[in-house]
Amino acid sequence: MAKSTTIRMWRRALLLIGIMAVGLGIVVVNLIRLQIIDGEELKKAAIDQSLQPTTLSAERGTIYDCSGTKILAQSASVWTVALEPAYIEEEDKEVLARGLAEILDMEESDVLELAQKKTYFTYVKKKVETSVKDEILEFLDENNISRGVQLIQDYKRYYPYGNFMGPVLGFTGTDNQGLSGLEYQYDSELSGTAGRLVTAKNAVGTDMPFQYEQKVEAEDGYDLVLTIDEGIQHFLEEALEEGIENFEVANGACAIVMNVKTGAILGLATKGDYDPNDPWTITDEDVIKEIEALPEDEQDAATSAALQKQWRNKAISDTYYPGSVFKMCTGSMAMEEGIVSEETTFTCNHSYLVEGTGQYINCWAYGHGTQTFVEGLCNSCNPFFVHLGESLGPNLFFKYFEAFGFTQKTGIDLPGEANTIYYTADKLNPMELATESFGQNFSITPIHMLAAACAIANGGYLVQPHVVDHMLDEDGNIVMTADTSYKRQVISNDTSERMIKILNTNATVGTAKNGYIAGYRVCGKTGTSQKILEDNLDPTKKHYIASYCGFAPADDPEIALLVYYDEPNPNINYYGSAVAGPTFVKCMEQILPYLGIERKYTEEELEKIDTTAPSVTGVSVDEAKKTAEDAGLTVKVKGDGDTVLDQIPAFGETIPQGGTIVLYTDEESQEETVTVPNLTGLSLSAANQAAVDSGIQIRVTGAALTSSNPVSQTQDIAEGTEVRPGTVVTVAFIEVDQVA
């Protein structure tokens, strides 16, 4: 019995061992298959299943003005509203359409049409703010609509000041890529680098960042700090808009302010412009009307062309004949080569026979007679400069032409800079040389002309125009600084100093006197160029470009300004001096004090300088009279009271020397008003008389102080405005006889 049990036990044990061996064998075989044979494949599949990579988007850099604090462009996440029509309950569609239309400011029928589409997905509105998204969510919640509306996160680029600096900033596309302006030029720097996060996901898809995490942080785009000053830009844009309105300028305008020593652009205004928040909308209503009047099949092409035109930055993309402004370059060349000095004389008999051509070039005047070089430049005498061009010869002329940078792009850090068009030395035959000598027959951009003017102003050094001062990374470290070194020296310091004096004289008593500003030693040159091509295309009218280029202060030039109007109405005026000069003055009068540049008056200027009204309010009439008369002012008393209750002009306000201060002594007199008359288009005496007749007084600016025949052009308080007697209206005068 015992023997049988032992054998059975052994047999059972062996059976069990066999079964276990088989089982273990199966496990081992499977392990080998899973781990070794299919191991890699299964491992990959497992990782793919549990580890999902996420793209970490980089934030686009911000654009600041020169202060580094004023934001000009910034990105923020917004929302795109989309519908999934296939998932919307039929009975919800109308409610949904009504609600969304109201929230999104759309037509209900349009939204309903989208909701009824036989598709699974359709966009309703892109880039809506978070507040709008919240409204939509609330609406869906209230109406128990749980399916069919998608809110997708998106990015939007904000330009808080609308069309302010629009063509410089540019704009971005739907994928946040730069399409124009600085946004395009610095797209790679602004965009940054997207990051990547690989991590295990839990059952509900949330990251489990502590396991298998591999994270490559996104690098946000660099911030751009511009050289452009918001204040200066504002002065330019305001003045340009006024000029466009005053002279009915048909084809836009631009103005550029540059630091003559570094090439930093302090302001660059272009009109007509656009709002970068909405670049695809045409801003010019006249253009819209013209397009609407076209046949339908031509409208798309016309719209596209109009958009391209409004996106164009005229300051760097438009070429023009600089006209007489270029005479400052020709003069510098001749002076540098010793061909001419301040006292060198030339006789202008109106016509000048160009050597070797048998053809004559006429002067704009009926002959300036014998004049020195200084007088020749102040008269903007064409024959004198043709003579200088001939004296230089094509090789020397072209050498300097090239050295001033007219044969290459300036390399400004903005896209779309145009190529210049010019004759090389071997093709400069006598007539081409003659016409180029006074700024015709070659095309450059306004930025080229201004860079050359800066070279004349700063001792002869050609600087690199630039808009971006430096770039900052997300931690605020400076990663790039603009190179402010000069490219080359074009003329000597001595020539530069002498030309500055001549151009200062020109802006004081010469053809550029419409750019004169008392106390600021301005240097300038005007230019008027004809658009021959446009004249040929449209012979019914003349097409001109009026410009003014100058710099200040003469004793140590700091900034240069070029003002450029494209096609002012010739029936009003088209000369650079008359059209662009007042804008130049208006800008410089604001920019120079803004930059802290001190006025230094000559004795002659001091005699004419405006004074300020003393404080006489609250004192007796007799005492007030004495104070005012001591300040050299005339007194007019309104009312029967004994004490001065109010005064016009108020304490500290500007009043012309010998002007009238009006004292109000009772309440009744304080309610008295007068109407501002028209003070434009008048001579100095006529404007003054009109002011006296109306009970107001005028303060004059512009050419009134230096011109022999000034005419008032603008007034700062509009005609018809009701003001209190004694109010001072500022009237700007120009010299209408000035041309070129």
Next chain:
Amino acid sequence: MALRNRTEAYDLSLFETRPLTVEVGGQTQAKPAQKQQRRNNIIELPQQQTEKNRRRGLQPLRAVAVAFTLGLMLTIVGSIVFNQVQLNELTTQIASAEQELAEQQSVHTQLQMEANSSMTLSDVEQFAQDRLDMHKVGKNQVTYITLTEGDQGTVVQSAGEESLLDKIWGFLQGLLG
């Protein structure tokens, strides 16, 4: 031994029960089979071994230790599971908070841009003039002053070379300072 010399195929007698024989003093004697068989199955162990193999009784300390170990293991496993749950919850909260932060930052930017858009320099200028009755700074309000160059000190006489003692003293002061 007896079987080897036999040729029968089946000798059923082998399976019969019979007493075992033993030789005692040269004579074979039969012994009871039961007794013989029992002797074959019994393994006699020494007393010491018997004591060693004896099943031990309930030992309280050991039970406590086992319970403690098990409890510890359970606690560790439990805390790991609990921590994982906490970790997941916190991760979810962090993700949610980060999303909320990003959204609020965007809202901040949106509102800031909206506020800035109503404060262009033109608007500010207009408001200052029309509503606050302010004027631009007049040239009479600006006074330029010329600053003298900063104060300068000039060493007119050399202090001379330091002595060795001064150097040592200076060195010590440097160490202490």
